[in-house]
Amino acid sequence: MRAVRCWCDELVAAENDQRLVEVLRDHVSEAHPDEGRTDDDLRERVAAEAEEPEEKPPWAY
Ligand SMILES: [Zn+2]
Structure with a gap:
């Protein structure tokens, strides 16, 4: 995950x-479609910020 x-x-x-x-x-x-985020923006953010949650977080329930 x-x-x-x-x-x-x-x-x-x-x-x-x-x-x-x-x-x-x-x-x-x-x-927020008005912000004009590109796929490059999304990929960059995932590459920089994504992490493996340590335990099952509240939003997974
Ligand atoms: Zn958002």
Whole structure:
């Protein structure tokens, strides 16, 4: 499991980094499409910030 915080502080999670980019893209296009985030932005953020949550976090329930 991998997790990353969006620019708006929302935490999104997926099974791997590639999926994480897709999930983050879905979230961004739904929550704040006006920010004009590109795939490069998303990939960069996942590469820089994604981490393996140590235990099952509250949002996974
Ligand atoms: Zn967001």
